[in-house]
Amino acid sequence: MNSQVDVERAQDLDRRIRAYEELESRADWPGALSAGDFIALTLLTLVMVAGAYFLGGHP
Amino acid sequence: MSQSREQEFRLSAERGDTPLLPSERVWGFWGFAYANSALAVATWVFLIGGATALFVGPLQGISAIVIGNIIGVILAASSTCLPCGKYGVEQFTYLRSMFGINGSRLVYVLSVVVLTMGWLAVLGLMCGRALDNLETLVQHSQPDGDGWLVTAGALLAIVLAALVAMRGPDMIRRLSAVIAPSLILIMLALMYFISQRFSFAELLAMPPLQPPFADQRINFMIAVEINIAAGFSWWPYIGNLSRLCSNQRTAFWPNLVGIFGAAALGETVSLFAASTLGSSDPTAWMRLAGGVGFGVVALGFLALANLTGMVNILYTAVIGLRQLAGERLRSVRWGVLIGLFCVIPVLIVLCFPGIYDGFFIFLVWTSALNSALAGIGIADYFFLRQQRVNLRHVYATQGASPVRFCKGFNPIALLALVAGFAIYVVVFNPQTLANTSFFTFASASLPSCLLAGLVHYGLTRLLAVRLGWGGYSKGTERNIEAAGFGAKD
Numbered sequence: 001m002n003s004q005v006d007v008e009r010a011q012d013l014d015r016r017i018r019a020y021e022e023l024e025s026r027a028d029w030p031g032a033l034s035a036g037d038f039i040a041l042t043l044l045t046l047v048m049v050a051g052a053y054f055l056g057g058h059p
Numbered sequence: 060m061s062q063s064r065e066q067e068f069r070l071s072a073e074r075g076d077t078p079l080l081p082s083e084r085v086w087g088f089w090g091f092a093y094a095n096s097a098l099a100v101a102t103w104v105f106l107i108g109g110a111t112a113l114f115v116g117p118l119q120g121i122s123a124i125v126i127g128n129i130i131g132v133i134l135a136a137s138s139t140c141l142p143c144g145k146y147g148v149e150q151f152t153y154l155r156s157m158f159g160i161n162g163s164r165l166v167y168v169l170s171v172v173v174l175t176m177g178w179l180a181v182l183g184l185m186c187g188r189a190l191d192n193l194e195t196l197v198q199h200s201q202p203d204g205d206g207w208l209v210t211a212g213a214l215l216a217i218v219l220a221a222l223v224a225m226r227g228p229d230m231i232r233r234l235s236a237v238i239a240p241s242l243i244l245i246m247l248a249l250m251y252f253i254s255q256r257f258s259f260a261e262l263l264a265m266p267p268l269q270p271p272f273a274d275q276r277i278n279f280m281i282a283v284e285i286n287i288a289a290g291f292s293w294w295p296y297i298g299n300l301s302r303l304c305s306n307q308r309t310a311f312w313p314n315l316v317g318i319f320g321a322a323a324l325g326e327t328v329s330l331f332a333a334s335t336l337g338s339s340d341p342t343a344w345m346r347l348a349g350g351v352g353f354g355v356v357a358l359g360f361l362a363l364a365n366l367t368g369m370v371n372i373l374y375t376a377v378i379g380l381r382q383l384a385g386e387r388l389r390s391v392r393w394g395v396l397i398g399l400f401c402v403i404p405v406l407i408v409l410c411f412p413g414i415y416d417g418f419f420i421f422l423v424w425t426s427a428l429n430s431a432l433a434g435i436g437i438a439d440y441f442f443l444r445q446q447r448v449n450l451r452h453v454y455a456t457q458g459a460s461p462v463r464f465c466k467g468f469n470p471i472a473l474l475a476l477v478a479g480f481a482i483y484v485v486v487f488n489p490q491t492l493a494n495t496s497f498f499t500f501a502s503a504s505l506p507s508c509l510l511a512g513l514v515h516y517g518l519t520r521l522l523a524v525r526l527g528w529g530g531y532s533k534g535t536e537r538n539i540e541a542a543g544f545g546a547k548d
Contacts, residue, residue, distance in 0.1 A: 005064075012068040016078045017450045020146055023081075024447065025220045030081070033141065041133065044315075056122035056298020 074379065075149030075382060078450060079302055086304045088313055094300065095317025097239035100246075100325050101368050102361060103178075107289045107322075110419035113339050114270055114282040118263045120330040123282035124323050131290015132319040134508060135429065136311055138436025139298030144310025146448055150298030150547070151383060156440040156448055156529065157515070160457045161467030164383045166476075170295045170428060174398070175376040177421050179217060180407035182365045184415035186376040187212030188342040189362040190273020195353045196346050214409045216362070218367035221401045224377070225394045228352070238337035238364045245357050246328045246344075252349045253335050265334040271492055274501045284487060285419050286326070287504040288426030293318050294433055295373075351407060373400065397475035401459075423489035431479025434512035435472055442516055442529055451531045461530035469529065471518040479511025 023029055074276070086094065111120045143150050154163035167508055174524050187209035187278040188202075195202045206257035253262070270278045297318070314468050343417060345357035377400055381388055440446060457463045464470070487494045487503035497506070 008064060009068065012071075013077050013454055016072065016080055017454065019080055020078065020450055028305075029145070031308045032145065033307050033311060036345075037308065037311075045129055045133055049126050052122040052125040056118045 066142065068425075072147075075152060075299065075302075079147035081147070081305065082388045084303050084305050085173075086309065088309050091304050091309060092313035092316040092440040095297075095313050095320040097236075097317075098296075098300075099318045099322035100239045100242050101291075102182065102242070102341070102364050103368075104322055104325035105329045105332075105344075105361075106181070106185070106418050107285065107338035107422070108326035108331040109341055110285050110422070111282045111326065112286075112330050112333035113268045113419070114278040115266050115267050115275075116263070117334050118135075119275075119279050120267075120282060120334070121327055123207050123279060124286050124326045124341070127283045127286020127288075127291045128319050128323050128326075129315075129485075132293065132314055132424075133290075134393075134433045134437070135291050135294040136297060136301075136314045138295060138433040140301035140310045141307060141446075141449060142436075142440050143298040144301040144304050145446075146450060147302045148448075148450065148453065149302065149382075149474065150218050150295075151379065152453060153514070154464050155198060156444070156453050157435060157469060158472045159462060159464040159467045159469040160460075162469050162473060163466070165468070165473075166432065167295075167379060167383050170425075170432065171376050171379060172400075174295060174425055176403045176407070177400065177425075178372055178406035179211070179220070179369055180414055181418055181421065182369045182410055183216040183220075183404065184209065184412060185342065186216035186362045186365045187214075188340060188415065189345075189358045189365070192342045192346040193355060195484070196351055196358070200443070202343070202346075203418065204319075205415075210408060210412065213412075214405060216366055216369065217401050217404055217408065220373055221397050221407075223366075223370045224374045225397050227494065238367050241360050242325075242364055245360060246325060247358070247363055248353060248509035248542070249332050249344065249348055250328055251295055252353075253331050257335055262331055262335065267318035268333065268337065274485055274499075277494060280494075280499050280502060281487075281492065284423060284504065287430070287502060289322065289326070289423045289430035290319070291426045291504065292422065294429040295467040317337070373397065374481070376400070395432060420489050426504050427480050427483035427507060428476075430483065430507040431476050434479055434508035434510070435475050435515045437508075438475075438512035438516040439472075439519075442512075443519055446530075449530055461527065464523075464528045471523055474518065475511045475515035478514045479507040482510045483507035 068077070069078060069083060072083065109119075110122055111280075114124060131513045139150055140156050142148070142153055146153070151167050154166055158166055190212035191202055191206065191208045194200065194208060259267075267278065271281075272278050274427065278280070293314075297314065304310035304313075329341065332341075332348065333339050336347045338343045338347075342358060342361065345361060346354045349357075350355075377393075377396055382394065391399075440448070452460050452462050455462075457467055462469075483503045483506070486493070486501070486506055494503075517530060519529070524533055525531050
């Protein structure tokens with residue numbers, strides 16, 4: 001049922017998934033968002049929303 | 060494996076059939092920031108800034124633009140860019156893990172196909188209005204509203220977009236490269252003309268164009284809601300862009316430069332133009348702002364930019380539709396598929412030309428869907444899967460995968476989607492603008508996002524884990540299988 005191309009395609013998919021499984025097994029994932037990123041993002045959002053509201057949006 | 064076969068599989072990964080490896084991704088921080096900004100600075104920023112001016116003056120308008128866009132962009136990017144940027148997986152393939160294989164197809168139709176059809180009609184009508192204003196400028200006549208020239212121009216734009224999309228994207232990719240800088244030049248020129256007539260203090264003190272309510276808090280929150288909707292409107296697209304970025308951090312932060320920062324600047328210029336020139340219609344500003352010469356050039360560029368945007372979204376939507384719909388649709392000829400896709404936008408132009416002037420209503424309706432989708436995505440990725448997605452489950456055939464759920468649909472995620480959509484309409488009806496007092500301090504998108512996420516999380520913990528749906532781990536413990544190890548099914 002499976003042609004040579006299908007077999008090779010499945011092998012390619014498996015190779016790609018395995019690459020991510022190996023990354024996942026490491027203690028650190030290169031370039032992943034850290035707790036510091038999430039804290040910075042939360043602070044940035046709060047400052048932008050509160051700042052914009054009090055400087056101009058307060059109806 | 061031969062080199063040509065490797066090349067073929069790499070192309071296949073680029074198209075979204077398989078995950079892109081980190082080494083295959085093309086964008087660093089600034090590359091994605093530029094692409095993201097070019098996407099953001101399109102004719103839709105004119106429409107969103109103009110719509111904001113209907114409800115609030117420039118001072119409150121800038122505030123609404125900042126608040127709405129930052130909330131919408133962060134929630135949309137958190138639910139799409141983080142998983143897609145981490146695993147290099149195509150967005151709607153990734154969605155199988157929460158909606159099921161058929162459920163993700165349904166979400167594609169609802170969020171991309173419907174959205175694209177609406178945008179095609181709106182941008183087509185903008186082309187028609189640009190032609191009508193050009194005629195007004197040249198012949199010194201009065202603009203014709205939704206007259207025959209506008210309709211004919213809109214239909215012509217849709218037909219041209221379809222013809223170009225049928226021929227492939229090469230020409231339009233080249234055009235796209237010059238459109239964003241041209242629109243920035245038009246915005247700078249608009250700001251120059253406005254600053255010649257009004258001081259900054261006068262600008263900020265301008266009144267809103269058509270505030271529908273006496274209560275300023277409601278008008279302000281509608282303006283915020285329009286901009287949250289603008290931020291959320293990127294939900295169907297940014298996941299697939301972020302998978303091209305080198306890592307997760309690069310896939311996330313540039314969104315704050317492009318679809319937040321650049322879009323907010325463009326919308327602010329448009330807000331000033333609308334407030335000072337007395338119209339929310341961008342084609343009218345080009346006619347009124349800087350005389351005949353500027354008007355002709357700006358309207359010509361506006362029409363071209365619209366056409367380019369139409370071809371881009373049409374091409375992308377039909378490619379995705381073919382990818383997801385299976386063999387039956389793949390066997391339909393490309394040209395026929397494009398032509399069929401354009402039938403509904405043509406009908407919208409003919410039967411509902413008011414969609415252009417009431418553009419924000421269409422935009423806000425899409426937010427009722429996108430906010431719920433973002434809520435479900437955040438609950439699933441962060442709280443249920445704890446940022447670990449099993450790619451073997453996602454790419455397994457339907458019969459063999461835990462993400463088959465119930466006949467390919469996850470009823471829990473779909474129920475959460477309905478709940479989020481319903482609460483949105485109860486809190487704020489986009490069609491009539493009817494709202495509850497809760498809306499004036501909480502918006503409608505945030506309750507929708509929160510409720511959809513809570514329903515998805517609660518019912519998944521209660522039912523899906525027990526039924527073995529979705530490969531979710533039990534409790535909060537990290538399940539080795541959910542992380543992908545040893546799951547060779």
